[in-house]
Amino acid sequence: MILLTGFEPFGGDSSNSSWGAVLEAQEILRGEGHTVEVLELPCVFGESAAVLREAMGKLQPELTICVGLAGGRDRLSLERVAINCDDARIPDNAGNRPIDEPVVPEGPAAYFSTLPVKSALRALQIAGIRAEVSQTAGTYVCNHVFYALMHELGGADTPRARGGFIHVPHDETRLPQGSTVPGMATRDMGRGIAVVVRTALGTTVDAKLSAGAVH
Template sequence: MARPVIVTGFEPFGGEKSNASWEAVRLLPDEVEGHPIHKIKLPVVFGASGDIVEAAIRELEPAVVLSVGEAGGRTCVTPERVAVNRMVARIPDNDGAQPQGDPVVEGGPDAYLSTLPLDDAVSAMSAAGVPSKVSDTAGLYVCNQVMYRVLHAVRSCGLKIPAGFAHVPYTPIQTVSKPERASLSSELSSAGLYSILITSLA
């Protein structure tokens, strides 16, 4: 059987009842190009979220790792270019932690670059009718921490695979009380994630 693909999304946080990342991830099919898709819902918690995805990488030795987060205010699916070794929380995580400058991995590199085929992925998403562009910052919250931990684990395991992170906008239902914010349907966001996986496996 082909090696699995790991795709992660997040639980709700910040008072929201849903998280656009998980809504998109859960709509993905069970496999892509013959590779089983292993979907993981992560807690919005510094440390624990990274531990979970790192353990999955070590256990499954996947062909691709794509972690996904929600970025309210963004207008399109944005694969991220870089993760930095720093955690700064504007609001507490779901366990109440609020780091202010701590490293993600003590002694780790200052940053990791995504190994996803970013430009090809954006082209594929555009061809599929999904608005997208590459982003140069994953922020400094739990999303960045997970992206950094993913890339650190992939390197530590000696895996030469596409791995990285993408943000998706709010879903329409999340913007009912904040109509000034952009949104994208879960179906379109999920189609964008599928395009990223297809290009990563090409």
């Protein structure tokens, strides 16, 4: 069982490309015979994590990948680390704006993704899909969900349970004409997520290749 999640629109936008990308990935992966469930999370601190935990408890997925929008990025970002910090620059969809608050009180400072991010990066590059390993998932609801996911998996009874987070660009078809904001076709985002899923299912030891950042 594979669980993929995206987000509802936020920040005044009418859509969220993460949800469209997840639906595309579901279609691709189901066509290959995989059992895939998708879930649209609310862009709300606390509630988003609770909805995710409930779904994980019900479905018991062996692989969970959460997906969110990173406006301004031009490629898929395979997030390496989630930090135990909510620090909202803008309010969430319920008007909450936590500042310097932990995602999980008394939780560890950070969790690393258990996805094979380096192997996935290489597979995405071979597939011709723009991608990177990202060192920060921000401090908004995306990071909140990423941390909650990894915290939940940290207490999982089964060592097969793996998870992580991917940021995607804007859907290029929904950007205003003449916009300089980077985007990507939803189909390509879905293809990319499917590549990451296949890589995670087939990789036990991550590749050793450089994908770090100087700053």
